[in-house]
Structure formats: C-alpha cells, structure tokens
Amino acid sequence: MEQYRTRTPQHGQRARTSAPGSSRAPISVPAGAAVTGESAAVYRAADSTQRVPPIVLALRRLPSPRLTGLGGGLFSAALMFVLGTLDRLLLDSSPVVYGVLFLPVSAVTALWVRPADLVTAPICVPIAFAAGIIPIAGGVGGFGGQTMAVVTALALHAGWLYAGTLVAGVIATVRKARMVRRRRNLKKPGGPAGRR
Numbered sequence: 001m002e003q004y005r006t007r008t009p010q011h012g013q014r015a016r017t018s019a020p021g022s023s024r025a026p027i028s029v030p031a032g033a034a035v036t037g038e039s040a041a042v043y044r045a046a047d048s049t050q051r052v053p054p055i056v057l058a059l060r061r062l063p064s065p066r067l068t069g070l071g072g073g074l075f076s077a078a079l080m081f082v083l084g085t086l087d088r089l090l091l092d093s094s095p096v097v098y099g100v101l102f103l104p105v106s107a108v109t110a111l112w113v114r115p116a117d118l119v120t121a122p123i124c125v126p127i128a129f130a131a132g133i134i135p136i137a138g139g140v141g142g143f144g145g146q147t148m149a150v151v152t153a154l155a156l157h158a159g160w161l162y163a164g165t166l167v168a169g170v171i172a173t174v175r176k177a178r179m180v181r182r183r184r185n186l187k188k189p190g191g192p193a194g195r196r
Contacts, residue, residue, distance in 0.1 A: 069120030072113040076124055079105055080132025093136035095153070099160030102129055106164035110171035118176050122169040129161050130154060 067075055083101050091097050105128065110121040130150065137149035154161065 066114045067112050069117035073124030076109040076128035077131040080128040084132035084135040088135045102164045106168040110168040118172045121172040125168045
C-alpha cells in the first residue's frame with residue numbers, strides 16, 4: 001500500500017492534494033505559509049473584502065460626527081441658509097439648484113445625528129429647508145411681503161421638501177433597524193457576547 005506524504009510548499013509552488021483523484025483545485029499559497037483550514041479562511045475573507053464597491057469605501061472614509069437633535073437642526077438650518085444665500089448671489093435664486101443641494105444635506109443630517117436622536121432627523125430637515133429658502137424667496141414690502149414670498153416658495157417647491165424629508169426618514173429608519181438588530185444579536189446566547 002502506497003503512502004502519500006505532504007510537505008510545506010516552497011516559494012512559487014502550489015499546495016498539492018494529499019491523494020490522487022481529489023476533485024479540488026490547488027490553492028495558491030504565499031511563501032512560508034502552511035496550508036491549514038485557518039489560512040484558507042483568511043484568504044477567503046481577504047477576497048470578500050476586495051469585493052466592496054469603491055463608493056462604499058469612500059463613504060467609510062468620511063467623517064462621522066454625532067450630533068444631538070438640536071445640533072442636527074442647527075447644522076442643517078445654517079448650512080441651508082448659507083447655500084440659499086450663495087444660490088441667490090451666484091445663480092440668481094435658482095430653486096432647482098437649491099432643491100438638489102437640499103437632498104445631500106438631508107442625507108448627511110440623518111447620517112450624523114446620534115442614534116438616540118434619530119427621530120429628530122426627519123423633523124429638523126423641513127425646518128432647514130424653510131430657513132434656507134428665505135434668501136431665494138424674493139419677497140418685497142417688509143415682513144408681510146417676505147413671509148408671503150416664503151410661504152409661496154414652500155408651496156411651489158414642496159416636491160424638493162418632501163424628497164429631502166423622505167431621504168432623511170429612510171436613512172434614519174435603516175439606521176434604527178440596524179441598531180435594533182445589533183442589540184438583539186448581542187442579547188442572544190449564541191451571539192458575540194454569549195461566546196465569551
């Protein structure tokens with residue numbers, strides 16, 4: 001009866017199967033590495049991390065501050081007011097540009113708000129839209145005329161308002177669902193906390 005022996009592959013060689021007729025393809029191994037179940041799992045894990053889309057990697061590199069509900073409202077309102085003022089000065093009060101800029105502000109506000117204050121994200125975003133539309137509303141005739149111009153602009157551009165609020169609501173809902181699922185996994189006996 002023949003015996004088959006295995007040896008550690010040298011540099012540039014491939015790991016061979018221990019018996020003839022094995023249906024597995026050989027695995028390429030770096031120099032000095034022994035073929036074990038652990039190393040194969042590591043190689044598989046390394047391959048899976050390479051499949052992450054570039055946009056996801058770019059988003060992970062962005063800063064991730066944690067704003068309170070009030071901080072998120074002040075941040076989004078101040079940013080939309082600045083964007084509205086720039087829109088009036090540079091682009092002659094273009095409502096389409098203002099609406100397009102409102103969508104990423106809504107998303108960033110919902111992403112940066114603390115997990116405990118997630119419910120405030122869809123509430124403070126419409127207030128920020130109203131605060132930022134003041135410079136581009138174009139009202140004349142004092143406070144009353146300006147107020148009527150803002151109300152009219154809000155009515156005419158409600159589509160952008162609803163879209164930004166929907167973006168913030170969806171992001172806040174997804175974050176909340178992930179947080180609840182993570183807590184449930186930690187409480188399970190077989191979860192990461194139960195294995196220690």
